[in-house]
Amino acid sequence: MGDTLLVADGDRHGGGEVALALDVGGTKIAGGLVTGDGAVLATDREDTPGARADADDVFQAVERLVRRLxxxxxxxxxxxxxxxxxxxxxxxxGAVSPVNIPAWxxxxxxxxxxxxxxxxxxxLLCGDGPAYAAAEHWLGAARGFDDAICLVVSxxxxxxxxxxxxxxxxxxxxAGHLGHVVVDVDGDPCACGSVGCVESIASGPSMVRWARDQGWSGPGTAxxxxxxxxxxxxxxxPVAAFDRAARALAAGIVSAAALTEVRVAVVGGGVAQAGPLLFAPLREHLAGYARLPFLRGLLVRAGEVSRDGGLLGAARVAFAARGDADPRRRSGSGEIRSREPRRGG
Structure with a gap:
């Protein structure tokens, strides 16, 4: 459990509606108060109870967090x-079955x-991936694009x-769960039960496991x-591990673009903090896979929302469901639109 952090944010700390946002993950459960224009007024967190916890134990962590907020x-x-x-x-x-919270x-x-x-x-409920996409489209690297895929690689x-x-x-x-798009039909087993998923190659633990199998002698808890x-x-x-992960991500992103014609892929999360180690080979492999005319020019951008992205996205979805995603619109449509002109790529 962390101490509640009150965040001053200039004029944005003023009036207007507020959402209570929760970001539920296998390691931590984060919470916060978020305004309709994206100001995070406060954040707090609880550690997610371990694998031996039962369903009520995990929910009690949520309850403690909500009561403090x-x-x-x-x-x-x-x-x-x-x-x-x-x-x-x-x-x-309105139910959840997180792979990394076995009690639920x-x-x-x-x-x-x-x-x-x-x-x-x-x-209002959404998956953490769509929540991240909502945050990046609202305030981050996908802002202004009408068609985007946003990934968390961690x-x-x-x-x-x-x-x-x-x-x-x-x-x-x-929808949009690119981690479980199969990019290697003869690949390694994935935690989901399939084989050759993007996640089985490009997640942080998968990269470390592959590197060790190739003879890398990093620290025991690498x-x-x-x-x-x-x-x-x-x-x-390690250089090869990042190249391999980037190739899997590029294959998945191009597959998504072929199906949906997204114009930008935003990549965030802990693995993306490696910067050019990931993004340089990612762009190279993307250019190699995106050969059809309508796929060329597909952009890749590093994520821009802070570590509070999950809270921002959950709040955005909640406001949008009430037709309040943009206080100037209030159309009741539930559309989640960014506030800049459209960009095609």
Whole structure:
């Protein structure tokens, strides 16, 4: 559990509606108060209980976090609640089955949070990948683009789609999950049960595991950050691990572009913090795969939203569902549009 952080943000700290946002992951459960124009007024977190915890143990962490946020001065302005959860999610049921939270299988998270709040506020659910896409499209590197795929490359590989200026979560809420696009039909097993998924090649743990199999002798608890440090010093196996991950990501991104004609791919998350080690080979492989005329010119950008991106996205989805994504529109359409002119790529 971390201490609640109150964030001053100039004039944005003024009036207007506020969303209580939650970002549920396998390592931490983050929470915050977010205004309709994207100011994060406060953040807090709880560690996600471990694999031996039962469903109620995990929800009690959510409950502690929500109660602390509701005790803050700006909490009386909360009108909506947005939840971004690790996938898969089940939107129609308001339930979640995160791969990395084994205690929750079809856990009725929306109903439990709504009950915690006494049923007084709308509670909106989305996957963490679509939440990240909503945040980048609102305030980050996909801002101004009508068609985008946004990826989080970290301990897993998640993603979300924006099409025609609208978030496209799909019927179940899991559309855009590029991590489980198969890019190697004879590849390694993936945690999802398939083989050769992007995640089985490009996630941080997968990169480290592959490097070790090739003979890399990094520290016993090595992470993708350790691998990046070794690559920067010129060690060939870590360099090859980043190239291999970049190739898998490029294949997945081009596949997504062929299906949806996205014009920009935004890549964030811990692995993306390696910067040119990942992005240089990613752009090179992308150019090699994107050969058809309508695929050429596909852009790749580093993510721009802060570590609060999951909270921003969950809040954005909650406001949009009420037709309040842009306070100047209030059309009731639920569209999630950025505030700059359209760009085609």
């Amino acid at each position: 509701l005790a803050l001065p700006d909490a009386d302005r909360v009108e909506v609640v947005g939840i971004g959860s690790a996938a898969p999610v089940h939107l129609a049921e 299988r079809r856990f009725p998270l929306v109903d439990r949070v709504r009950s915690l709040l006494g049923g007084r506020r709308p509670v 301990t897993g590989v998640g993603g979300g789609l924006v099409s025609g200026g609208r978030l496209l979560p799909g019927p179940s809420g899991n 992470t993708a950050q350790d691998l990046a440090g070794a690559a920067r010093s010129g060690e060939p196996i």
